[in-house]
Amino acid sequence: MSMLNSVIGQAVNAAMENAVYAPPPAPELGVVSGRAFPDGTAIGELQPINGLMEITIGSKTYPRAPGMQIRNQQNLIVMPMTIQAKIPVRYQLDGSGSVFRIWLLTQAEIAAK
DSSP, rough: OOOHHHHHHHHHHHHHTTOOOOOOOOOTTTTTOOOOOOTEEEEEEEOOOOSSSEEEEETEEEEEEHHHHHHHOTTTTEGGGGOOOOOOEEEEEEETTOOOEEEOOHHHHHEEE
């Protein structure tokens, strides 16, 4: 009996590991499911990132804070060098005036600003 339980348990575990989950349903058109941005964020246009120490938003250059994060439209963290074109963003500065967080905006978030 225990051998049968073992075989069934392994089959169930394998099925669970290999399960393909359906993607979440697409949001309805016209519905803005925007992200909640912290107070004090500003809106600007991020320039392509070339250096390791500075970031240009609009026409102003800011230092990069240690641990700076850039989040894409799906709210996933992306590497700074993946930004190859100007893009609308929201950004947050830390207490020293360095860029601490950047969110790449969706079309709905751009339209809502």
